[in-house]
Structures are given as C-alpha cells and as structure tokens.
Amino acid sequence: MLTVRNLSSRVLKPASFAVASGTCVAVQGPSGAGKSVLLRAIADLDPAAGEVALDGRPRESMPAPRWRRSVTYVAAESGWWSETVAGHFPDPTAAVPIFSELGLPAAALDWPVLRLSTGERQRIALVRALLLHPRVLLLDEPTSALDPEATALVEARLRREQGRGCAILIVTHAAAQADRLAARRLLVEDGAVREAA
Numbered sequence: 001m002l003t004v005r006n007l008s009s010r011v012l013k014p015a016s017f018a019v020a021s022g023t024c025v026a027v028q029g030p031s032g033a034g035k036s037v038l039l040r041a042i043a044d045l046d047p048a049a050g051e052v053a054l055d056g057r058p059r060e061s062m063p064a065p066r067w068r069r070s071v072t073y074v075a076a077e078s079g080w081w082s083e084t085v086a087g088h089f090p091d092p093t094a095a096v097p098i099f100s101e102l103g104l105p106a107a108a109l110d111w112p113v114l115r116l117s118t119g120e121r122q123r124i125a126l127v128r129a130l131l132l133h134p135r136v137l138l139l140d141e142p143t144s145a146l147d148p149e150a151t152a153l154v155e156a157r158l159r160r161e162q163g164r165g166c167a168i169l170i171v172t173h174a175a176a177q178a179d180r181l182a183a184r185r186l187l188v189e190d191g192a193v194r195e196a197a
C-alpha cells in the first residue's frame, strides 16, 4: 500500500490518497496541471513536503536510492547514459524476455540509443524499471507513442505486474486506457489532486 498524505510542493497543493498493492490508479488532467510533478514528488525526485509511505514505512526511513528502486518513476522521456541499449542493463540477458513481451527484438540490445524510435525508447525505459521489480510503478504516459498493438502488449505486462502485487499510478490522456487498466482515477487540476467520481 502506497500512502500519500499532504504531499505538496511549489506546484502541488496538499494531496492525500492511497494506492493498494496490486491495483492501478489512472492520473488524468489537463496539460500542465501537475501530473508529472505529482509522480516525481512521490518518487522523491523533487523537493516536497508531506508524508509518503510504503506499507506503513515512511520513505524517510530508507535511503533515497532504495526508495526509488521500490517506488520507481518512468518519465515520459527517459534519460540515457550509454551509447547502446545493452549499456543500460546490468544484466542485458535478463532484459530479453521482457523485450519479447513488449514486442521488441532481442537484437535491440545491440542497437545504438540514437537510432531508437520514441516508442522503442518508451518500452525500453519501461523494461529498465520492470527489472527492478518495484513495489510501486509511477508511469508517465508510458504508451503515448505506441501503436494499439504495442500498447496492448504493455498493458498486458502491467496487468501481470499488478498480479504480483505491484501498485501502479499511470498518467494517461487516453480515457479508454484508464478504463482498461485502472479501478480508480485521480484528477489533477491546477496542482490540486482529487479522486474522480
């Protein structure tokens, strides 16, 4: 269970909600409303006041890198620090089965990052996060550049993550995707977060 209480920042108005293990919550709202800011604040990537806890354990009780491995943020545009795809994986062979699940060929490990399409980047960034076996996935528009087939593959994988108890917060502008994946919706408007009816 991820618990957020009075989480606030320069952009974010105090937000309180919980996401149970194995459930998915869609985060929706207009462009610039604060959806990414919310996810980044939960992941402890930007300064924010308030309390965030995982299964009752406050995030202050663990080192920040450990928190971010358990509560993993996948940005809309991820960072890359190595020339090839394989350079982003401590154990590239472990990535191969998930590549396949997401419709990526194993050969993509040898590709230079520079040649990757936006949709390939999105999926490979997701693989990086999945290999951490996080307790919570914070996904920022993870399928915005994908065709319907690849989107379906990603959604199937996310359902499996839920099945193993992962809690998911997914920012999506696609109402149909929220319907398919999420049991609840959070609406972000002008930095304020509320439960959608």
Ligand SMILES: Nc1ncnc2c1ncn2[C@@H]1O[C@H](COP(=O)(O)OP(=O)(O)OP(=O)(O)O)[C@@H](O)[C@H]1O
Residues within 6 Å of the ligand: 010, 011, 029, 030, 031, 032, 033, 034, 035, 036, 037, 038, 046, 188
């Ligand atoms: N570090 C920051 N300091 C000040 N303002 C910021 C910071 N980061 C983002 N903002 C602003 O906060 C607002 C919310 O940004 P955010 O990226 O969360 O929007 P969003 O809801 O994710 O939008 P989109 O759907 O377009 O991705 C924007 O006006 C943005 O310019």
